[in-house]
Amino acid sequence: MGVVKSTFEGAMSLIQGMGVTFKHLWRKPVTVQYPKERADVSEVHRNAIVLINKDELGSHGCIACQMCQKICPSVCITVEGSKREGIKTKRPDIFEVDFSLCSDCGLCLDVCPTDTLGYSTEYDLAGYHRDDFIFNLLEPHKDKEETTLQTLRDQEAKKQAERVAKRKADAEAKKKKEAEEAAKDSSTSPESKEKEESKESS
Ligand code: SF4
Numbered sequence: 001m002g003v004v005k006s007t008f009e010g011a012m013s014l015i016q017g018m019g020v021t022f023k024h025l026w027r028k029p030v031t032v033q034y035p036k037e038r039a040d041v042s043e044v045h046r047n048a049i050v051l052i053n054k055d056e057l058g059s060h061g062c063i064a065c066q067m068c069q070k071i072c073p074s075v076c077i078t079v080e081g082s083k084r085e086g087i088k089t090k091r092p093d094i095f096e097v098d099f100s101l102c103s104d105c106g107l108c109l110d111v112c113p114t115d116t117l118g119y120s121t122e123y124d125l126a127g128y129h130r131d132d133f134i135f136n137l138l139e140p141h142k143d144k145e146e147t148t149l150q151t152l153r154d155q156e157a158k159k160q161a162e163r164v165a166k167r168k169a170d171a172e173a174k175k176k177k178e179a180e181e182a183a184k185d186s187s188t189s190p191e192s193k194e195k196e197e198s199k200e201s202s
């Protein structure tokens with residue numbers, strides 16, 4: 001009797017186990033066939049930093065202020081920039097990051113005044129030498145630079161035109177106000193009152 005009971009329990013346990021297996025067999029897998037497929041990463045994923053596109057510029061918005069370089073505790077950012085014709089702010093000529101030193105602390109992202117630094121969605125950077133981890137962040141943007149410079153020049157010209165138009169409008173408003181005040185003063189002056197009185201007596 002004991003043997004029959006044990007066999008029955010064993011069979012039930014096997015059926016239950018197979019039930020769990022079959023239940024999961026038809027579900028969508030949570031893993032991917034890496035490296036043929038790549039998993040989506042979360043928005044809060046931290047990895048190599050990149051210069052991100054600004055919609056209004058069609059490229060990155062770095063102004064080579066070097067604040068990221070100054071705050072980086074790992075001293076792994078090198079930024080050098082210069083002025084371009086027709087643009088007030090600088091553009092970077094060199095933007096390199098040594099990711100063999102980067103700790104993904106995020107301080108560079110926090111200080112960037114143009115919010116143009118972000119994390120990439122890469123998660124499998126690999127190399128054979130330390131130099132393989134020195135990345136030129138301008139490389140993915142180099143073909144867009146000329147178009148972006150033209151956009152920046154157009155924006156600068158538009159702002160300048162708006163400034164001139166505002167100055168002109170302010171000056172005209174001031175002139176009009178002064179003329180109105182002068183007219184008001186002359187109508188309340190003693191001479192004009194005398195004139196009014198003589199008109200009335202005649
Ligand atoms: S994430 Fe931190 S360590 Fe990495 S480059 Fe930025 S400031 Fe430096």
Ligand code: SF4
Binds near residue numbers: 064066068114115
């Ligand atoms: S802080 Fe931002 S704008 Fe300044 S150099 Fe770094 S990436 Fe460029």
